[in-house]
Structures are given as C-alpha cells and as structure tokens.
Amino acid sequence: MSRAAPLPQHLRNRAFTVFQAREAGLSRSRLQCTDIDSIARGLYAHGGQPSVAAIVAGLSLLHRGIWASHGTAAGLLGLHLPWRRAGDTQIQLSRARALPPLAIEGVIVHRALLLPGEARRFRAPDDGPPHSDVPVASRERTWLDLAGELDVRDLVAMGDQLVRHPRERFEGRTRPWSTPDRLAALLASHPGFRGVVRAREALTMVRIGADSPAETRLRLALVAAGLPDPELQLKLDPGAPSSPAADLGYRRARIAVQYDGDHHRSRDQLASDNRRDMAFTLAGWTYLKFDWTDDRDGFRRAVGLVGRALAQAGRGQAAYGPGPA
Numbered sequence: 001m002s003r004a005a006p007l008p009q010h011l012r013n014r015a016f017t018v019f020q021a022r023e024a025g026l027s028r029s030r031l032q033c034t035d036i037d038s039i040a041r042g043l044y045a046h047g048g049q050p051s052v053a054a055i056v057a058g059l060s061l062l063h064r065g066i067w068a069s070h071g072t073a074a075g076l077l078g079l080h081l082p083w084r085r086a087g088d089t090q091i092q093l094s095r096a097r098a099l100p101p102l103a104i105e106g107v108i109v110h111r112a113l114l115l116p117g118e119a120r121r122f123r124a125p126d127d128g129p130p131h132s133d134v135p136v137a138s139r140e141r142t143w144l145d146l147a148g149e150l151d152v153r154d155l156v157a158m159g160d161q162l163v164r165h166p167r168e169r170f171e172g173r174t175r176p177w178s179t180p181d182r183l184a185a186l187l188a189s190h191p192g193f194r195g196v197v198r199a200r201e202a203l204t205m206v207r208i209g210a211d212s213p214a215e216t217r218l219r220l221a222l223v224a225a226g227l228p229d230p231e232l233q234l235k236l237d238p239g240a241p242s243s244p245a246a247d248l249g250y251r252r253a254r255i256a257v258q259y260d261g262d263h264h265r266s267r268d269q270l271a272s273d274n275r276r277d278m279a280f281t282l283a284g285w286t287y288l289k290f291d292w293t294d295d296r297d298g299f300r301r302a303v304g305l306v307g308r309a310l311a312q313a314g315r316g317q318a319a320y321g322p323g324p325a
Contacts, residue, residue: 004033004034007024007026007036007046008025010024011024011026011046012046012047013046013047013048013126013127014045014046014047014050014054014126014128014129014130015039015044015045015050015054015055015057015058015127015128015129016044016045016046016130017042017043017044017058017061017129018043019042019061020129021044037049039055039058040055040058040059040106040107041104043055043062047127050127050128051127051128052072052075052089052091053128053134054125054128054129055091056068056072056076056091056093056134056135056136057128057132057133057134058128058132059093059104060132060134061129061132063095063102063104064099065095065096066093066094066135067093067094067136067137068093068136068137069092069094069110069112069136069137069141069142069145070092070108070110070145070149071088071090071149072091072092072136073136073137073145074142074146074158076136077136077139079142079143079158079161079162080157080161080212080213081154082150085149085150090106090107090108091107091108092107092109093108094109094110094111094112094114094145095109095110095111096111096112096113096114097111097112097113110145112145113190114141115190117138118138118140119135119137119141120135120137121133121134121135121136122136139177139178140178140182140186143155143158143162143183143199144187144193144196144199146195147195147196147198147199148195148198151198152198152201152202152205153216153217153220154213155202156206156216156220157216158213159183159203159205159206160207160208160209160213160216161177161210161213162176162178162183162206163176163177163179163180163183163206163207164208164209164210164211165208165209176208180203180208183203184203187200187203205220205223207232208232209233209248210232210247211233211247212261214259214261214292215232215247215248215259217295217299218248218290218294218299218302219248221298221299221302222299222302222306225303227303227306227310228250230248230249230250231248231249231250231251232247232248233245233246233248234246234248234249234251236256236279236280236283236285244275244276244279244280245276246258246276246280249285250313253309253313254284254285254286255288255306255310255313256280256285256286256288257288257289257290257306258277258287258288258289258290259289259290259295260273260289260290260291261291277289286309286312286313288302288309
C-alpha cells in the first residue's frame with residue numbers, strides 16, 4: 001500500500017476547504033486518506049479535530065452571510081453559560097434572513113436580522129483555514145439571541161457580566177463590554193425579537209458590580225426572598241481606593257456578604273481573603289461567607305442567615321439598603 005503524499009505545508013495541522021485543497025493540487029483520493037478528516041461538506045482538517053473557531057471560519061468561507069451565534073458565540077467570546085449549557089458542543093450559526101435557508105449536517109443554523117455593529121470578526125486560530133477569520137455576533141447581540149433560550153436568572157447573570165467593571169491587572173482591559181443603556185437600546189431596536197420580553201425583565205435586574213454568576217444568583221436569591229437589594233462591591237471604607245471590599249452587603253446594617261468561588265483556593269488569594277475577612281470582623285461588621293455548596297442549594301441557607309442578621313440589626317428593613325457610610 002502506497003503512502004499518502006505529504007500535504008503542502010500551509011494545509012498541515014489545520015482546517016481547510018475543498019477549494020483550498022484544489023488550489024493546492026490535492027486529488028479527491030488524497031482527501032479520503034486517513035490523515036484527513038471530513039468535518040462538514042466541503043470542509044476538511046488535518047491533524048485532528050479543529051477548534052470551534054476554526055470550524056466557524058471554514059464554514060464562513062463556504063457559505064456567505066453566516067456568523068457564530070447563541071451558545072457558540074458565547075463560548076468564543078467568554079460569556080458565562082449556565083452549567084447545563086456549558087457542555088453543549090453543537091455549533092450554532094446564524095444567517096441573514098435575506099439569504100436562502102441553509103442546512104449543514106450537525107450544525108444549527110438560525111435565520112436572523114443583523115443590524116450594523118451587531119457582529120464582529122477576529123482572526124482565526126492557527127488551526128483555522130489559511131487566510132480566514134471568524135465571524136461572530138457581538139457580546140450584546142449574543143445576550144439577546146440567548147434570551148429565547150435562557151431563563152431570566154441566567155440572562156441577568158450574563159447581563160451582569162457584560163456591564164461589570166473589569167480589573168485591568170487580571171483582564172487586560174479597563175472598559176466594560178457594555179452598559180445598561182446600550183443593552184436597553186439594543187432591545188429597543190429589536191421589539192419583536194424572540195425572547196425580548198424576557199430580556200427586558202432581566203435588564204431591570206442587571207447591576208454593575210457582580211464578578212461571577214454565583215454572586216448574581218446570591219443577590220437574586222436575597223431579593224426574591226423579600227430582602228432589600230444589597231450594595232455590590234461593598235467597601236469597608238468607601239473613601240479609600242485600596243479598602244477591602246465584600247461582594248455585597250448592607251452598609252447601614254453593617255452586614256458584609258462574600259461568595260468564594262474556585263479561584264479563592266490559591267495561596268495568594270487565600271491570604272488576601274483572610275486579610276479582608278479580618279478587616280470587616282475587627283471593624284465590628286457581621287461577616288457572612290458562602291461557597292459552591294450554598295449555590296448548589298439555591299442559597300437557601302444564605303437567605304436565612306442574611307435575613308436573621310438584618311432582623312438582629314434592629315433598625316427596620318427599610319434602613320438596610322445601599323446607602324452612605
């Protein structure tokens with residue numbers, strides 16, 4: 001049995017289209033060799049399964065007017081999906097309504113109206129087709145697309161992620177991905193969109209200051225139980241830029257609430273957390289800390305403990321909302 005001819009260098013260990021294969025002089029029989037996988041009709045890959053971004057880039061070369069959307073866009077853009085959706089690997093694309101319907105085996109293709117500024121392109125990864133880029137819905141548009149699939153609580157969590165102020169030291173950016181006003185304008189421009197009513201409801205509960213979906217879920221659980229809407233990123237000393245801060249709490253009642261996720265397990269983070277915890281405790285605050293076990297339980301224990309702490313503060317529930325020091 002003869003050995004397969006080596007691939008041209010520019011097609012090795014990456015996805016490529018049938019047209020790129022023909023330009024490189026590959027025969028149909030060469031494309032059927034075991035070192036090349038058929039990813040979709042007209043799309044091949046050498047060197048194993050390509051990344052989702054590479055597949056989207058390849059499909060966009062084969063089919064005009066498509067872009068990554070919904071859960072696929074969320075994954076590419078770093079948006080939080082609920083755990084029940086995070087493991088969904090089926091690719092979702094959208095195509096302009098003005099173009100004919102498109103069927104791609106194993107891919108969900110939506111038809112959508114895309115307004116200017118609601119999509120972007122970024123360079124395909126190294127395993128993508130040569131000279132290609134990745135078309136993808138914007139983060140804001142992805143939030144709206146998912147309004148037809150996610151529940152209100154998950155939409156609030158993603159909305160919180162869009163509007164939160166990033167930490168340049170860890171994220172390399174200083175501006176939030178969006179603002180409540182921009183999200184409101186997006187909804188106004190798509191009044192009949194599937195899920196827009198749910199998105200409007202979610203937007204009323206989006207707040208700046210939550211650093212994780214769990215923090216959002218904790219806040220929503222407190223409010224759903226009838227407790228006041230807490231202040232987010234609650235600084236012990238509002239006038240000091242470097243003051244320790246809790247995730248949320250009630251300043252007038254001197255109650256601080258913290259959610260510690262997985263990233264709090266490193267030695268450096270634990271040391272920082274201990275200093276923060278001690279600062280609030282020594283200042284005489286009631287300090288409550290929760291973790292993933294509380295999240296798993298829907299924060300029922302947290303709601304009970306925070307509610308009792310508010311009651312014990314003895315000032316009446318109306319005095320416990322956000323307010324000046």
